[in-house]
Amino acid sequence: MPLTLKRIFVGGRNLKRAFIGKRTFIRTSAATAMPSSTTIYVLGIGNLGKFVAHSLKRAHAETPVTLLFHRASLMSEWESAGRGIECVSLEGAEDVPDWATGFDVELLQPLSPSSSLSKEPIANLIVASKTYMTSAALGLIKHRLGNTSTVLFLQNGMGTTDEVSSSVFSDPDSRPSYWAGICSCGVYSTSPFSIVHAGRGPILLGPVVSKNEGVIGNNDSIKSNDAVIQQLLTTPTLEAAATTAMGIKKAQLQKLIVNAMINPLTAIFRCKNGELFSDPPRLALMRLLLREAGPIVRAILREHSTTTTTTTTTTTTTTPPPPSQDPADDESFTDEGLAASVLRVADNTARNTSSMLQDVLAGRKTEIDYINGYLVSEGQKLGLPHKNNATVVELVEGKVVIRVEDIQERFHGA
Numbered sequence: 001m002p003l004t005l006k007r008i009f010v011g012g013r014n015l016k017r018a019f020i021g022k023r024t025f026i027r028t029s030a031a032t033a034m035p036s037s038t039t040i041y042v043l044g045i046g047n048l049g050k051f052v053a054h055s056l057k058r059a060h061a062e063t064p065v066t067l068l069f070h071r072a073s074l075m076s077e078w079e080s081a082g083r084g085i086e087c088v089s090l091e092g093a094e095d096v097p098d099w100a101t102g103f104d105v106e107l108l109q110p111l112s113p114s115s116s117l118s119k120e121p122i123a124n125l126i127v128a129s130k131t132y133m134t135s136a137a138l139g140l141i142k143h144r145l146g147n148t149s150t151v152l153f154l155q156n157g158m159g160t161t162d163e164v165s166s167s168v169f170s171d172p173d174s175r176p177s178y179w180a181g182i183c184s185c186g187v188y189s190t191s192p193f194s195i196v197h198a199g200r201g202p203i204l205l206g207p208v209v210s211k212n213e214g215v216i217g218n219n220d221s222i223k224s225n226d227a228v229i230q231q232l233l234t235t236p237t238l239e240a241a242a243t244t245a246m247g248i249k250k251a252q253l254q255k256l257i258v259n260a261m262i263n264p265l266t267a268i269f270r271c272k273n274g275e276l277f278s279d280p281p282r283l284a285l286m287r288l289l290l291r292e293a294g295p296i297v298r299a300i301l302r303e304h305s306t307t308t309t310t311t312t313t314t315t316t317t318t319t320p321p322p323p324s325q326d327p328a329d330d331e332s333f334t335d336e337g338l339a340a341s342v343l344r345v346a347d348n349t350a351r352n353t354s355s356m357l358q359d360v361l362a363g364r365k366t367e368i369d370y371i372n373g374y375l376v377s378e379g380q381k382l383g384l385p386h387k388n389n390a391t392v393v394e395l396v397e398g399k400v401v402i403r404v405e406d407i408q409e410r411f412h413g414a
């Protein structure tokens with residue numbers, strides 16, 4: 001290609017809507033290789049980030065996968081790990097580690113003031129970072145993302161997409177398309193680049209709809225042929241399936257409730273998931289918290305159904321429910337239905353130390369603001385009771401440990 005010829009990197013989509021003359025997506029030099037629109041970037045190399053990156057590479061060796069590191073020390077850890085991700089599956093006949101290599105890695109922060117960072121446009125991004133780091137991390141690469149990019153959020157908790165829209169991509173016209181994924185598999189890390197796939201479970205993927213603006217990003221660019229979604233759907237170990245905007249919202253809210261009940265209570269009572277509800281007062285406390293959380297998630301669903309029925313245009317959708325059908329009437333969203341799913345997950349993950357208890361024990365920041373904190377802020381906006389969930393947030397933030405005998409004194413109506 002002649003040096004002066006302009007090339008536009010638009011991921012093969014929405015050519016007319018590319019940022020010609022307006023954005024850095026136009027290059028005038030052939031010195032830098034043209035980025036492949038099929039490159040999948042992974043931000044956040046925690047349990048899920050490693051699992052997805054490993055699975056993608058094993059299923060699609062030809063797909064370029066770039067791991068985005070947020071701290072410099074990860075570079076040397078990556079070298080020590082042999083530049084690969086190791087996964088042991090407890091589901092197989094033998095626990096033989098499976099090794100995936102061929103990744104590219106990139107540092108998000110400059111190593112020194114003189115070092116330069118990549119400016120390659122990013123068409124496909126999987127965000128698997130901790131919720132509280134998301135906006136800051138995306139802020140570092142926002143110039144590489146545009147309205148032809150797809151960003152898939154694979155995280156615990158809720159609220160990051162709204163936060164990212166207001167603090168990182170505040171202009172709706174240049175905002176990427178958002179997808180969310182809810183994973184029910186069990187994965188834990190044994191070293192910076194080694195994981196154990198301890199329990200199989202599907203990943204559900206669906207387009208994100210914002211309260212005020214309908215489907216986030218370009219409605220017409222949300223298609224099942226988004227490269228990152230396609231690749232995930234054809235990666236066997238992920239057991240991924242696509243759903244509607246309403247389907248993913250329901251899955252997110254159900255997971256939110258599970259995390260809002262199991263994670264903080266295991267942190268406050270310092271116990272494994274399976275021990276939590278064997279104690280009747282702790283079971284009663286969970287039901288008390290659900291009396292606030294249930295009405296809040298049902299109200300969110302109702303609000304969401306009015307948005308999605310008017311705006312969703314994804315090609316991966318199944319038929320949306322008729323407008324007259326209230327999604328919050330779904331039996332799995334009654335307080336009883338929600339309690340049953342919390343108990344089922346606690347039982348299925350009985351030997352787990354919840355991620356929040358792990359964070360508390362390691363002296364790390366927790367994701368409480370995006371779990372019970374999200375319920376509290378939505379409760380405030382909706383004018384619904386949320387006091388006991390606010391107490392949970394305070395106890396976790398204060399790293400407080402309580403006994404069963406303290407429940408009555410701490411919680412209203414216990």
Ligand SMILES: CC(C)(CO)C(=O)C(=O)O
Binds near residue numbers: 258259352354
């Ligand atoms: C499902 C559960 C509670 C399993 O431990 C989890 O997602 C977590 O710990 O964050």
